Amino acid sequence: xMTNYGNRITQGQFSxxxxxxxxxxxxxxxxxxxxxxxxxxxxxxxxxxxxxxxEMWGLPMFDLKDPAGILYEVNECRKAYPNHYIRxxxxxxxxGWETPRMxxxxxxxxxxxxxxxxxxxxxxxxxxxTLRPYATERPENERYGS
Amino acid sequence: MTTTEQxxxxxxxxxxxxxxxESNVEEVLDQLDRELVGLAPVKTRIREIAALLLVDRxxxxxxxxxxxxxxxxxxxxNPGTGKTTVAMRMADILHRLGYVxxxxxxxxxxxxxxxxxIGHTAPKTKEVxxxxxxxxxxxxEAYYLYRPENERDYGxxxIEILLQVMENQRDDLVVILAGYKSKMDRFFQSNPGxxxxxxxxxxxxxxxxxxxxxxxxxxxxxxxxxxxxEAEEVFRDYIRRRMKxxxxxxxxxxxxxxxxxxxxxxxxxxxxxxxxxxxxxxxTLQPEDILASRVFTEGAPDGTGHxxxxxxx
Numbered sequence: 001x002m003t004n005y006g007n008r009i010t011q012g013q014f015s016x017x018x019x020x021x022x023x024x025x026x027x028x029x030x031x032x033x034x035x036x037x038x039x040x041x042x043x044x045x046x047x048x049x050x051x052x053x054x055e056m057w058g059l060p061m062f063d064l065k066d067p068a069g070i071l072y073e074v075n076e077c078r079k080a081y082p083n084h085y086i087r088x089x090x091x092x093x094x095x096g097w098e099t100p101r102m103x104x105x106x107x108x109x110x111x112x113x114x115x116x117x118x119x120x121x122x123x124x125x126x127x128x129x130t131l132r133p134y135a136t137e138r139p140e141n142e143r144y145g146s
Numbered sequence: 147m148t149t150t151e152q153x154x155x156x157x158x159x160x161x162x163x164x165x166x167x168e169s170n171v172e173e174v175l176d177q178l179d180r181e182l183v184g185l186a187p188v189k190t191r192i193r194e195i196a197a198l199l200l201v202d203r204x205x206x207x208x209x210x211x212x213x214x215x216x217x218x219x220x221x222x223x224n225p226g227t228g229k230t231t232v233a234m235r236m237a238d239i240l241h242r243l244g245y246v247x248x249x250x251x252x253x254x255x256x257x258x259x260x261x262x263x264i265g266h267t268a269p270k271t272k273e274v275x276x277x278x279x280x281x282x283x284x285x286x287e288a289y290y291l292y293r294p295e296n297e298r299d300y301g302x303x304x305i306e307i308l309l310q311v312m313e314n315q316r317d318d319l320v321v322i323l324a325g326y327k328s329k330m331d332r333f334f335q336s337n338p339g340x341x342x343x344x345x346x347x348x349x350x351x352x353x354x355x356x357x358x359x360x361x362x363x364x365x366x367x368x369x370x371x372x373x374x375x376e377a378e379e380v381f382r383d384y385i386r387r388r389m390k391x392x393x394x395x396x397x398x399x400x401x402x403x404x405x406x407x408x409x410x411x412x413x414x415x416x417x418x419x420x421x422x423x424x425x426x427x428x429x430t431l432q433p434e435d436i437l438a439s440r441v442f443t444e445g446a447p448d449g450t451g452h453x454x455x456x457x458x459x
Contacts, residue, residue, distance in 0.1 A: 065248050066280025068318040073276070 007114030009047045012087060012103040022071060025088070025106055029067035032090035032102055038062045039070050041077050043086045045143045047112070047133050060091060074106055083109045083144040109135075109144035160204045169203075171196050171242045178235055183364065184357040188232060191348050192239065199243040216345045217245060217320045218312055220288075222327040223350025226396030229324045230284070232350075236322065237282040246320060248280035256290040259304040267300040271307045279318045288323035289333035305337060312343050353396050358385050362400050366431070371408065373431050380433040387441050403439065410435040 010016055020028070032039055039061050042054035057077040061070055070088070077086050086107035089100045113134035120128045135143040166172055175196060178189060198215060205212060217240065221229040234251050241249025254274055261267035275283065285291070293299040312321050323330070323340075327349065334341040353361065359382055366372055373381060381403075388399060411431055415423060440446055 061276070064276055064279070065250055066318070068247075068279040068315070069276030072279075 007112045008108070009049075009085070009105075009112060011047075011049060012105055014104050019108070020104070020106060025074065026067045026071055028102070028104065029070050029088065029090075033065065033067060035090075035092070035101070036094075037090035037092045037101055039064070040089045040091060041070070041073050041086065042089060043077055043081050043084045043107075045081075045084045045109075045140060046136055047085055048131065048136065054085075054087065057086075078107050082107075085109070111144065160207060162200070162204065165200060165204055169200065169242050169244070171200070171239060174235065174239050174242060178232075181364070182228060182231065182235075183360045184353050185228060185232070185350060188228075188348055188350055191346065192232075192236070195346065196239060196243060199240075199245055203244065214245075214316060216316055216343065218344045219320070219322045219346040219348060220330065220344045221322060221324040221348050221350060222330045224326065224352055224396060226398035226400075227350035227352065228397060229350055230286070233282065233284045233322050233324065236320075240282065240320060246281055250278075250281035251284055252278040252281060253284040253286060255286050256301065259285070259291065259308075260300050262300075264300075267303045268307060271304045275307070275311050275319065279315070282320045282322060284322045284324065287325045289325050289329040292333055292336055294336060305340065309339055309343060355382065355385055355389065358389075358396070358400055361397050362404060365401060365404055369404075369408075371404075371429050371431055374433070377431050377433045377436060380436045384436055384439065384441055387445075391441070391446065403436075406439065407431050407435045410438050 008015070014020060029039060041057040043057055044051060044054040058073060061073065064070060074086065074088065084107065085105060087103055087105045090102035092099060092101040115131045115133050118130045118132050120130070122128055175193060178192065182189070195217065202212060202215065219236070221233065223229055230253065233253075237246070237249050237251040240246045252274065258274055259267070259271045261270045291301040291305055293301055308321065311319070321344075323344065325333070359378070362381060362385075363373070363378075384403065385400070388394060388403070393399075408431070414432070414435060415427060436442075
């Protein structure tokens with residue numbers, strides 16, 4: 001991907017920027033809390049763009065008032081899965097929305113091998129393209145060297 | 147920065163008065179004086195803490211670094227002396243002074259912290275701590291956390307997690323422990339780590355007869371009632387008798403007594419239904435509403451034993 005140096009995956013908000021610092025993460029969480037959204041920490045080691053349902057780190061945090069508690073969970077998750085992708089999602093339960101309103105990555109593996117392009121030839125010399133993360137060649141939990 | 151100015155000599159001066167006005171803390175302290183009767187030592191200590199935090203803020207403006215002071219507190223005192231009420235105010239004061247970010251109060255007891263089986267306690271305690279972050283965690287009857295008679299009790303685990311957070315995340319939350327003096331002392335004896343991490347031990351004195359009467363009037367005013375002049379005298383007598391009886395719970399006993407007086411007043415009004423009632427009738431408590439209490443007739447408090455426990459906010 002030409003605009004994306006170093007094979008960094010780009011999903012959710014801020015993913016073209018350098019990694020967020022803890023202070024920036026706190027500020028984003030603060031914003032979400034002020035909007036009345038519930039925050040949730042999720043992790044995965046399958047970076048495919050169609051992999052929308054990541055593993056949940058605990059339950060969504062509906063009743064926290066302060067960002068420090070959520071950053072604490074992020075850090076706990078980082079400790080347990082230092083080489084996974086971890087993201088923070090803010091869910092808006094307002095009727096009519098009922099959907100995540102924010103989602104941003106807060107932790108990535110040290111090495112991101114990126115994606116291979118798979119060309120499948122079908123009838124009449126048509127070609128179907130798809131992406132395949134190199135990391136998923138290996139079984140779960142062994143994909144990023146841990 | 148409005149409060150920092152260069153003076154002619156080139157030294158920087160800061161305006162304590164302006165800072166005080168800006169923080170609005172004076173308003174809360176005045177409210178505390180107005181709405182809480184008595185409790186002189188408690189109010190003095192709260193003023194001291196407020197002053198310390200304010201001066202600390204000014205020092206920070208002049209880049210005089212100082213470690214953020216520990217503000218974990220322990221409130222000891224008999225039931226009904228206003229520990230929970232003050233804790234609630236404390237959260238507000240600390241918020242106005244910028245010491246805690248949100249200023250909410252999370253009140254918990256042993257049940258909310260200690261789990262029922264192995265591995266249940268740590269997540270439970272952490273959950274509560276996370277909820278309290280940015281505010282004040284109020285642990286009522288904290289001595290129940292530690293049960294020396296049962297060595298497999300999980301309370302110890304909760305205490306350890308608590309200590310760790312109290313030490314490492316001082317910026318994130320303030321912990322206030324509350325309980326009766328004697329039991330609290332025993333708790334600290336067996337947990338010296340806890341004692342040393344709490345900077346402020348505040349003792350809530352019992353109320354005097356006059357203070358209790360003032361509290362009663364304040365409570366009635368809030369409920370839009372008042373005593374008739376004779377009823378006030380009778381209630382003073384009631385307080386005097388009640389204070390000597392077992393299970394006297396200071397302001398809480400007064401509140402219960404007033405609730406029962408209201409009940410009797412309603413009953414009295416209902417009994418002579420024949421005539422029209424004025425506004426005066428509806429708001430006034432008469433001596434007979436109070437005299438009907440068992441404190442006068444039998445020399446025993448109504449509902450014995452039910453008001454000595456601690457209340458919830």
